[in-house]
Amino acid sequence: MKIGLRTTKTAIAAGLSMYLAQSIGLLYAPAAGIIAILSVGNTKKTSLFTGIGRLISLAIATALAFVSFHLLGYSPLGFVLFLFLFIPIAVYFGLTDGIVVNSVLVTHYLMEGSFALPLIGNAFLLMSIGIGFALLFNLYMPNGEEKLQKAQQSVEQTFKSLLKEMASSFNTIETAGLPNLCETLFDEIKKGLYQAKIHQENQWTSATGYYEAYFAMRQTQARLLMDMTEIMQHIHVEEAYTKAFQSVLYYTSETFHENNDGQLILAKIDALYEDYRQKPLPQTRNEFENRALLFRFLQTFKSFIEVKADFSEQIKPPGNHGIPS
Known part of the structure; x- marks a missing residue:
């Protein structure tokens, strides 16, 4: 079984993301590793643009989740309303890469029953760490x-x-x-x-x-x-x-x-x-x-x-x- 370069980069980026998130005391630290896995693309530019798009869509997701959960409560029904709002908006603005990962991050607000600033900061730090390590490891690409x-x-x-x-x-x-x-x-x-x-x-x-x-x-x-x-x-x-x-x-x-x-x-x-x-x-x-x-x-x-x-x-x-x- 051959382990390719992208697999190696993805695994190390995920591990380091989780380690850093745990080291600085972030909640749901494994999420940083998952974000890293999803952010290691085929090319440098793909990783960069995907990462920027996911940060933008996280801001949109947070705002929509705030509205949804305050209207219908921190419940499955509130999450359903969030998805009804978030998915069409993400598709319209070409941010589909961020739908899955940001929906997972929104569940952190749901589970904590809060939109306190530290919790919002926690979500953005998880995203930034995962994207950051993915970009770092994607700086090396074989000369094609x-x-x-x-x-x-x-x-x-x-x-x-x-x-x-x-x-x-x-x-x-x-x-x-x-x-x-x-x-x-x-x-x-x-x-x-x-x-x-x-x-x-x-x-x-x-x-x-x-x-x-x-x-x-x-x-x-x-x-x-x-x-x-x-x-x-x-x-x-x-x-x-x-x-x-x-x-x-x-x-x-x-x-x-x-x-x-x-x-x-x-x-x-x-x-x-x-x-x-x-x-x-x-x-x-x-x-x-x-x-x-x-x-x-x-x-x-x-x-x-x-x-x-x-x-x-x-x-x-x-x-x-x-x-x-």
Whole structure:
């Protein structure tokens, strides 16, 4: 059985919270440990914003409980009224993370039959100690950049494989492997986007959002590549066209990289356009339809490269990451 980092941090934060609460003589000290358990999030920012939200919702819960218990007494009926008031208000203000834990803290008022200032202070201290230790232990997060770079390499390798497969099967009926490769590509990009979001939320300052933008760009490219594979299945043209298109696809697969701005590939596509225009006009309906599909494929391919070219122009990698050796 493997004990993860988050489990370790949660357990220690809970134990220290309970110990501190007991040491300073707080009532219901174990509640501080429970609050710590609920407050250790996946990212630094998640823990911070959750903690702030719970403190705000505790203030709201205390005010509503005061009204409810004075109207219907310190009884289950008073607690029911409190919940009828607190839950909708918490949902409306986006404070749902605080519903359960603050409902538990409100039961302390119920059991003590009092809203004396020391008791209210006790509740806020329990909350602050639990949140504080959770934030303290969440200050350490593994550097996710190396993991993201591996995800990038994996995505780029799948793109290369897909482009090579497209080149080898262009103008043939052997395209059965393309949909599976596309599915693999989308799965890898989805995982990369999730990792990039986690990495972004673990940065207090200087968060550029580069990795999120990178995987979003690759996702757009993957959709265009999917369109290209669908068009390919219906293209049947003379060999003179096939060789030229295969050449550009192979070149793209060989040079596909985070640092490639796509300008050379765009130049090759423009040359294909020019060659396309100089070819004799189609003589039959079948030739016309195939040439139209070929033109659509070329347009989509150009859009595929332009997405990366625009990204390279607008967004730069953080630090020295991505600079070719």
